[in-house]
Amino acid sequence: MIETIINVILFAMLVTTAFAIVRTTRLFAVVMLSGVFSLLTAMLFVTLDAVDVAFTEAAVGAGISTVLMLGTIALTTRSTKAPTRSSTMPLVLVVLTGAVLFYGTLDMPNFGDPNAPAQVHLAPHYLTDSIEEIDVPNVVTSILASYRGFDTLGEVAVVFTAGIGVLLILSGLRRRREEEEEDEA
Amino acid sequence: MATATEVHHTALTLTDHLPILQILIPFCTAPLIVFFGSRSLAWPMAFISSLLSLIIATTLLVSVSDGSYISYHLGGWAPPVGIEYRVDAANAFVLFLIAATATVVMPFALKSVAHEIPKRNHTLFYACFMLCITGLMGVVITGDAFNVFVFLEISSLSTYVLVSQGSHRDKRALTAAYDYLIMGTIGATFFVIGIGFLYMTTGTLNMADMADRLQGQGDNRTVQAAFAFIVVGMGLKVAMYPLHLWLPAAYNYAPSAVTTFLAATATKAAIYVIIRFMFTVFQPDFVFDTHILIWIIGPLALLAMFAASLIAIFQTNFKRMLAYSSIAQIGYMMLGVAMFSTTGLTATMVHLFNHGITKAVLFMGVGALMLRAGTTFYDRIAGMGRVMPLTGAAIVIGGLSLIGVPGTAGFISKWVLVQAAFEQDLWWLALIIVASSLLAVIYVWRVVEALYLQEPHPDAIHKEAPMLMVAPMWVAAIACLYFGLDTRFILDAAATAAEGLMAGSAGMAEISTAAAAAATDH
Amino acid sequence: MTLEFFLGHVNYWLFIILMMTGFYIVVSRGNYVKKIVGLNIFQVAVFMLYISIGKVTGGTAPIFPTDSQGKIKVDPDIVYSNPLPHVLILTAIVVGIATTSLGLALIVRIREEYNSIEEDDILEIEAAMAHAENEEHGSAMGGRA
Amino acid sequence: MQHHLILRVITKLLVGMIILFAFYVQFHGDFSPGGGFQAGVIMAVAFILYGLVFGLEKVQGVFPPWIVHKLVALGVLLYAGVGVLNMLLGYEFLHYGSLDPHHMSHGQHTGIIWIEAGVGITVTGVMIAIYYAFAGRPPRLGDDDW
Structure with missing residues (x-):
């Protein structure tokens, strides 16, 4: 019961924050609200038993990406213009997409159903056999690092790509003493 | 379990590792380039690694040409618990295209990149290029639905960066990259929604296992929505009309070497993913029952063939014209899918390859013109065919292949x-295909006219492009001619791939036979 | 629609509202930073959907209890939530921040080149550039210089 | 960049503690939430905080950009290297069990520690590199414009 009440409150706050972001024109406020949104999401993840994800969302969504966005605002501008274009087309697009999503939910198993396909097919293997096969208490770590370790290697590659991408876009690779003189050549 | 594998384990050989090496070699090259941080080493490393990829891809293509498949269990975990690489005729074919294009583009890139991108960015540029190759090949080779997303993002993120590198010539490359980033991310997120819905109904992420568990679930609304999201999400990556809005600017403002590689491979890999999901995961029956091919994909493909060709005709810039022509050519590929027959799919697979090499020739030609004329507006490349005879001739061959003149790919x-089309008695469709080819005649003619029938512009450098650019261009141009005359290799490979796809999923047969064998042992 | 169906699906619908709010920001707002924020909200809402797939009623976080020596204690009475979606979303969050940082880096460069990060201004500048090119290289409608 | 004395003293104390916490998250990931990625982010935050308070030059003196760039690549190579080692031992890529074939789960432990270290190194490097790249640009807004 308590859980339901917490969830309802969290949802109300999430939706309020999201709507506020739509309307706000001060970018500083937008970024702060998006940090709040991430923190609320992290709390929601805790109630859904995903503590690892909550930890990451808090560190990334509320931490790093807020810092980066503040940095961007400092380098660009602090407010947005009021939208000038008509909002009918976006609204139609969004309602259409939402309708397809809604249609898709109609045949979904109930929330928390222990007999849902996702719960009975692969999950039991990870939750029982990983004790013998990997012997790590945190099953999320077992899957992340070993069963689906290749996805994690891909994830590291994505981070690597982003790192060198930002360097390429903003500054380029600098070596110890090599400076701009030779760029002109 | 653990002891059992230990006792029976026989050491894997190099041949067993080929599927992972296909990805691993370009993958590791990227951090190695950054780690050494040496500008003079970056290009040789990238080139050697592309060459090795091509050798591996050829070996794989030959070994699955009989219609069999190779399964590689990453981390040693048998699918569906772990991630599986599954190479069959269809994806070996696309892998070959990507590896071959990378190997051909790399020598071309050396001069072209030196001309278009400031020196301090070269090292990271090649690292990024390798990541892009890795991402595309990873998307194609994998048998795991979520792994597709991870590698898709590697290729997409590196593509955004590569496109933005055109900003040193024209600042519009930045907004092109940004728009592509927004649309690409929306597409990827749609794709993730689709995978999530599928996971919800099947409880697995392995494509073959998904296919087994989706059997008979055709009227499940969650599955139908998943299908819609996967097709639209990937359609954004394919630039399937009308989801193509990012493509003209991205192709036009990206550095020439990048445009060449992307035009020949990126959209092709995405088309492969759509086909793979349609025919292997959802199965042909499901796709047929939804009527999406006849009522949505088919008409949109026809629209793309005409609308994009018409826009291409009215362009004043060679490079931009080619970008619109790509959208039109994607229409042909989707039309092959929409016909829903083995011959139709064969046409798609063949065109995937042939259009890849054709566009490689043409965009390399663009790069060479860019080097000498500084830009590719028709009035500035005027007469360049006379002062650059080799480049001009290669462009003409590419143009003829783009139209579809007999003797070319x-x-x-x-x-x-x-x-x-005739197989299904759709003679009007055959006429439409011929009619749209006539539009290609017009836009290709405009290029030929500019290149040969006008006086050279005084500002251009009147000199043939360097050999390092001309040679790869001619390799691709000769491929265009060769595959137009000797059709066996490509047609056979494409037909095997198409037959495999139309047959639906091979399922988790290997696992069940292994389990059966284990059961009889006891 | 039974009450059970409603209660079992209502949170999916709430996720959809959040997703579509984010999507709406992306497609309707002209400010580049705000588009990125909208993209984040869209993605995070999709993550919520995934995580909710893994939730089992009465379940707990998928971390086994250990004894003092670090040995795993097996307790069949404990119900664990499905850890697989958590792993997928960990990966997806990382992909999200990677995309965000690239997008922001591009925005910084765009501001330096165009002196604006509003779509309207930038489209105007680009239209002017295209117009100038057409003047120089012949009109777009088939004319040639 | 001359911030308040108290701010500087507290930062110096905090940086050490944040780094310590990062190591805890890195190596305790098997037992509790956390792992290489989260640890890398936290580790990077320590340096970013130092940079915010003492200035970009100071933190680049402690952690020069060229080392950061090497680390970015090193982490990926370490992760992939574990997989290549497994292949050399005759097993599949990333089959950590091969590191101790007589006791597969021990091999898994060793493998997981090394690859998590790779993740941590790359994430730390990338986050710091991104911070350097952004901080290296001249700001448009002064402190009073917010």
């Missing part, structure tokens, strides 16, 4: 497509 794919 482009003819073969259109011929198979027309055959597929």
Whole structure:
């Protein structure tokens, strides 16, 4: 019961924050609200038993990406213009997409159903056999690092790509003493 | 379990590792380039690694040409618990295209990149290029639905960066990259929604296992929504009309070497993913029952063939014209899918390859013109065919292949497509295909006219492009001619791939036979 | 629609509202930073959907209890939530921040080149550039210089 | 960049503690939430905080950009290297069990520690590199414009 009440409150706050972001024109406020949104999401993840994800969302969504966005605002501008274009087309697009999503939910198993396909097919293997096969208490770590370790290697590659991408876009690779003189050549 | 594998384990050989090496070699090259941080080493490393990829891809293609498949269990975990690489005729074919394009583009890139991108960015540029190759090949080779997303993002993120590198010539490359980033991310997120819905109904992420568990679930609304999201999400990556809005600017403002590689491979890999999901995961029956091919994909493909061709005709810039022509050519590929027959799919696979090499020639030609004329507006490349005879001739061959003139590769794919139309007594469709090829005649003629029938512009450098650019261009141009005359290799490979796809999923047969064998042992 | 169906699906619908709010920001707002924020909200809402797939009623976080020596204690009475979606979303969050940082880096460069990060201004500048090119290289409608 | 004395003293104390916490998250990931990625982010935050308070030059003196760039690549190579080692031992890529074939789960432990270290190194490097790249640009807004 308590859980339901917490969830309802969290949802109300999430939706309020999201709507506020739509309307706000001060970018500083937008970024702060998006940090709040991430923190609320992290709390929601805790109630859904995903503590690892909550930890990451808090560190990334509320931490790093807020810092980066503040940095961007400092380098660009602090407010947005009021939208000038008509909002009918976006609204139609969004309602259409939402309708397809809604249609898709109609045949979904109930929330928390222990007999849902996702719960009975692969999950039991990870939750029982990983004790013998990997012997790590945190099953999320077992899957992340070993069963689906290749996805994690891909994830590291994505981070690597982003790192060198930002360097390429903003500054380029600098070596110890090599400076701009030779760029002109 | 653990002891059992230990006792029976026989050490894997190099041949067993080929599927992972296909990805691993370009993958590791990227951090190695950054780690050494040496500008003079970056290009040789990238080139050697592309060459090795091509050798591996060829070996893989030959070994699955009999219609069999190779399964590689990453981390040693048998699917569906772990991630599986599954190479069959269809994806070996696309892997070959990507590896071959990378190997051909790399020598071309050396001069082109030196000309278009400031020196301090070269090292990281090649690292990024390798990541892009890795991402595309990873998307194609994997048998795991979520792994597709991870590698898709590697290729997409590196593509955004590569496109933005055109900003040193024209600042619009930045907004092109940004728009592509927004649309690409929306597409990827749609794709993730689709995978999530599928996971919800099947409880697995392995494509073959998904296929087994989706059997008979055709009227499940969650599955239908998943299908819609996967097709639209990937359609954004394919630049399937009308989701193509990012493509003209991205192709136009990206550095020439990047445009060449992307035009020949990126959209092709995405088309492969759509086909793979349609035919292997959802199964042909499901796709047929939804009527999406006849009522949505088919008409949109036809629209793309005409609308994009018409826009291409009215362009004043060679590079931008080619970008619109790509959108039109994607229409041909989707039309082959929409016909829903083995011949239709064969046409798609053949065109995937032939259009890849054709566009490689043309965009390399663009790069060479860029080097000498500084820009590719028709009035500035005027007469360049006379001062750059080798480049000009290669562009003409590419142009003929783009139209589909007999004797070129482009003819073969259109011929198979027309055959597929006749198979189903759709003679009007065959006429439409021929009619849209006539539009290609017009836009290719405008290029030829500019290159040969006008006086050279005084500002241009009147000199043939360097050999390092001309040679790869001619390799691709000769491929265009060769595959137009000797059709066996490509047609056979494409037909095997198409038959495999139309047969639906091979399922988790290997696992069940292994389990059966284990059961009889006891 | 039974009450059970409603209660079992209502949170999916709430996720959809959040997703579509984010999507709406992306497609309707002209400010580049705000588009990125909208993209984040869209993605995070998709993550919520995934995580909710893994939730089992009465379940707990998928971390086994250990004894003092670090040995795993097996307790069949404990119900664990499905850890697989958590792993997928960990990966997806990382992909999200990678995309965000690239997008922001591009925005910084765009501001330096165009002196604006509003779509309207930038489209105007680009239209002017295209117009100038057409003047120089012949009109777009088939004319040639 | 001359911030308040108290701010500087507290930062110096905090940086050490944040780094310590990062190591805890890195190596305790098997037992509790956390792992290489989260640890890398936290580790990077320590340096970013130092940079915010003492200035970009100071933190680049402690952690020069060229080392950061090497680390970015090193982490990926370490992760992939574990997989290549497994292949050399005759097993599949990333089959950590091969590191101790007589006791597969021990091999798994060793493998997981090394690859998590790779993740941590790359994430730390990338986050710091991104911070350097952004901080290296001249700001448009002064402190009073917010």
